[in-house]
Amino acid sequence: MHLDGCQRYPRPHIHVDWQIAPTGKAGKNRKGNRRDRPKGNKTRVVPVAKRSITGYPLRDALRERVAAARAEKAAGTNPEGLLFPAERGGLLWHTSFYGDHLLPAMIDAGLPVETWDITEHVWDEERGAYVLRTRTERHAVFTWHSLRHRFARVCVDIHNMTEGKLMAIGGWENINTVQTRYYRSGDDNMNGGLAAFD
Structure with missing residues (x-):
């Protein structure tokens, strides 16, 4: 570091x-x-x-x-x-x-994190029997890989990175991937293009 x-x-x-x-x-x-x-x-x-x-x-x-x-x-x-x-x-x-x-x-x-309760039968050693227990589960809405895409969007949308800079900072080997995924597609680009005709 x-x-x-x-x-x-x-x-x-x-x-x-x-x-x-x-x-x-x-x-x-x-x-x-x-x-x-x-x-x-x-x-x-x-x-x-x-x-x-x-x-x-x-x-x-x-x-x-x-x-x-x-x-x-x-x-x-x-x-x-x-x-x-x-x-x-x-x-x-x-x-x-x-x-x-x-x-x-x-x-x-x-x-965003999803949270839900799961109620299930679990073995209780002290009672020598199955008892109902409720536990809370949490799961991120964003997957590990989607965090990479979020990072790329932050680089483009907030830090105004060029294609070459995003390619270097994100570790992509092929600029076509960067161009297609982050610069030439998406609703923000379509809406921006449509707004040019207002």
């Missing part, structure tokens, strides 16, 4: 060299651990805005978390200095990151 930039890229950013394998098994995956290279075996460079589009002081919050992770690493409670460590200091599981971190952050950001 380079919140003050690095030699190659002087603006605040994060290099994403590894990700948690969502299909990783307990212990180790085929490569010897639960880390996996990003899609296409590519390193990603992700910008870090001073403030999110909702006004959250993102860069300052990350700076505080980096300092805390370094202190945890020095104390031995987070041996790898992970930004989002598991309770005992190792890698989070995909599901715990989603349920314990991403969903609450999405709710705080005002993104």
Whole structure:
């Protein structure tokens, strides 16, 4: 994480060299651990805005978390200095990151999350019988991949990025994908075109 930039890229950013394998098994995956290279075996460079589009002081919050992770690493409670460590200091599981971190952050950001109750029979050890229990489930309306599309739309609609800049910042290899998906299609482009004739 380079919140003050690095030699190659002087603006605040994060290099994403590894990700948690969502299909990783307990212990180790085929490569010897639960880390996996990003899609296409590519390193990603992700910008870090001073403030999110909702006004959250993102860069300052990350700076505080980096300092805390370094202190945890020095104390031995987070041996790898992970930004989002598991309770005992190792890698989070995909599901715990989603349920314990991403969903609450999405709710705080005002993104849509579906919530419903499930009532089911579960075994109660103390009673030695099945009892009815109700638990609340939450599920993000946006999928992981749709967050990538949301990011791209923010880059185009709010940050006025050109096609080339969006291609670089989003990691697309083919400019046709960027042009077709974000610049030459969609209701906003159609409405803008229709408005030109008012």
